[in-house]
Amino acid sequence: AQSVTQLDSQVPVFEEAPVELRCNYSSSVSVYLFWYVQYPNQGLQLLLKYLSGSTLVKGINGFEAEFNKSQTSFHLRKPSVHISDTAEYFCAVILYNQGGKLIFGQGTELSVKP
Amino acid sequence: GAVVSQHPSRVICKSGTSVKIECRSLDFQATTMFWYRQFPKQSLMLMATSNEGSKATYEQGVEKDKFLINHASLTLSTLTVTSAHPEDSSFYICSARDLRTPVGEQYFGPGTRLTVT
Numbered sequence: 001a002q003s004v005t006q007l008d009s010q011v012p013v014f015e016e017a018p019v020e021l022r023c024n025y026s027s028s029v030s031v032y033l034f035w036y037v038q039y040p041n042q043g044l045q046l047l048l049k050y051l052s053g054s055t056l057v058k059g060i061n062g063f064e065a066e067f068n069k070s071q072t073s074f075h076l077r078k079p080s081v082h083i084s085d086t087a088e089y090f091c092a093v094i095l096y097n098q099g100g101k102l103i104f105g106q107g108t109e110l111s112v113k114p
Numbered sequence: 115g116a117v118v119s120q121h122p123s124r125v126i127c128k129s130g131t132s133v134k135i136e137c138r139s140l141d142f143q144a145t146t147m148f149w150y151r152q153f154p155k156q157s158l159m160l161m162a163t164s165n166e167g168s169k170a171t172y173e174q175g176v177e178k179d180k181f182l183i184n185h186a187s188l189t190l191s192t193l194t195v196t197s198a199h200p201e202d203s204s205f206y207i208c209s210a211r212d213l214r215t216p217v218g219e220q221y222f223g224p225g226t227r228l229t230v231t
Binding site for chain 1: 222
């Protein structure tokens with residue numbers, strides 16, 4: 001069965017520190033990979049996506065992620081976080097040729113402290 | 115571009131009544147829309163996939179008679195929670211798939227908070 005695992009449910013970090021949110025997936029078919037951010041009581045906003053090509057993907061708000069096929073990982077990173085980055089982050093995959101259904105990880109709550 | 119709206123943003127209803135939630139793609143056409151449910155501090159759970167002009171495909175464990183989905187046009191899908199009960203209280207989020215993007219990236223609505231009293 002295909003699945004997405006976010007290894008940390010909560011990540012507290014101080015402002016201006018670097019952060020990495022981890023995501024691993026398991027799939028027997030090719031996947032497309034996404035990171036979304038959700039602010040309280042809001043929908044999801046796309047941060048970045050990997051479809052093909054360069055494995056290092058840059059997104060909005062200074063975030064980037066690297067697709068590692070051998071480790072089946074797609075970790076999200078930011079070199080210096082702001083208070084405004086406090087939110088819930090979801091890793092997700094779309095299975096190739098599976099109708100575009102997103103499979104979400106459990107989410108990681110990023111809490112940036114002053 | 116690629117804006118998805120939901121209406122209403124919040125709704126409170128009494129147990130036993132029905133509630134309709136609308137999902138619209140404002141500036142693009144979407145043959146496929148998805149409906150998710152999210153409990154507090156949890157991830158999104160896909161409820162159903164809605165295709166324009168055909169019956170929705172429900173995920174395992176989702177009651178199709180309770181959660182009625184209609185996708186009447188390329189820009190509108192509705193979710194009706196019939197005979198709502200307190201356990202149906204949740205955050206419902208829709209997303210729409212843009213025809214123009216090859217992978218079918220999904221754009222999410224802002225969500226609807228349903229409270230059943």
